[in-house]
Amino acid sequence: MTTLSKLRALHARLEACRRCPKMIRPVVHGAAVDSKVFLLGQAPGIREGPAGKPFAWTAGKTLFGWFHEAVGVDEAVIRERVYFAAVARCFPGKAKTGGGDRKPDEGEVLACRPWLEAEVQLLKPKLVLPVGALAITQVLGHTGPLAEVIGTAHETTWHGVKVDVIPLPHPSGASTWHRVQPGKALLAKALQLLSRHEVLRAAVR
Numbered sequence: 289m290t291t292l293s294k295l296r297a298l299h300a301r302l303e304a305c306r307r308c309p310k311m312i313r314p315v316v317h318g319a320a321v322d323s324k325v326f327l328l329g330q331a332p333g334i335r336e337g338p339a340g341k342p343f344a345w346t347a348g349k350t351l352f353g354w355f356h357e358a359v360g361v362d363e364a365v366i367r368e369r370v371y372f373a374a375v376a377r378c379f380p381g382k383a384k385t386g387g388g389d390r391k392p393d394e395g396e397v398l399a400c401r402p403w404l405e406a407e408v409q410l411l412k413p414k415l416v417l418p419v420g421a422l423a424i425t426q427v428l429g430h431t432g433p434l435a436e437v438i439g440t441a442h443e444t445t446w447h448g449v450k451v452d453v454i455p456l457p458h459p460s461g462a463s464t465w466h467r468v469q470p471g472k473a474l475l476a477k478a479l480q481l482l483s484r485h486e487v488l489r490a491a492v493r
């Protein structure tokens with residue numbers, strides 16, 4: 289079985305997952321892409337389920353704009369060459385306090401982790417791009433302010449695989465972090481790191 293066919297089989301099992309009672313299905317995942325670049329988002333929003341793909345709406349426009357700035361290719365190329373995963377794969381619903389979507393709770397993060405582990409084991413990525421605070425915590429264990437990690441590059445072992453890590457802020461419209469200082473300058477630094485990373489450059493070539 290090739291990596292791609294194993295990935296497709298994994299996606300079929302993932303689509304049938306019903307582990308989290310509070311989560312709103314469908315399960316959302318990216319295309320089966322045999323890539324060494326692994327992007328980790330937080331969870332799909334309300335638009336992603338009907339669209340059937342992650343980052344399908346405004347946050348996606350911003351995210352793909354960042355990639356275009358960094359490596360000069362458009363959304364279609366990124367979706368074909370980068371593997372898109374997430375900490376949770378179903379829509380958590382809106383936050384009761386307003387201001388965006390509910391953050392997946394600890395139980396949901398744990399419930400969804402085996403899917404993530406299986407993907408990492410299968411693809412053995414060389415570069416991981418955690419997008420937003422929750423994803424960054426999962427990969428780097430960092431729980432402090434975003435300003436401490438955006439614009440920096442790391443090496444770590446994640447689910448048994450040695451990876452380079454370049455964290456990105458969440459491109460959600462609900463967040464202004466990346467539009468005001470120091471976030472704006474730190475994002476520019478992160479995009480520079482992306483633009484120079486050989487694994488990403490090779491993936492989009």
Ligand code: SF4
Nearest residue numbers: 305307308377378400
């Ligand atoms: S969030 Fe993950 S573990 Fe929970 S139901 Fe969706 S796919 Fe399954």
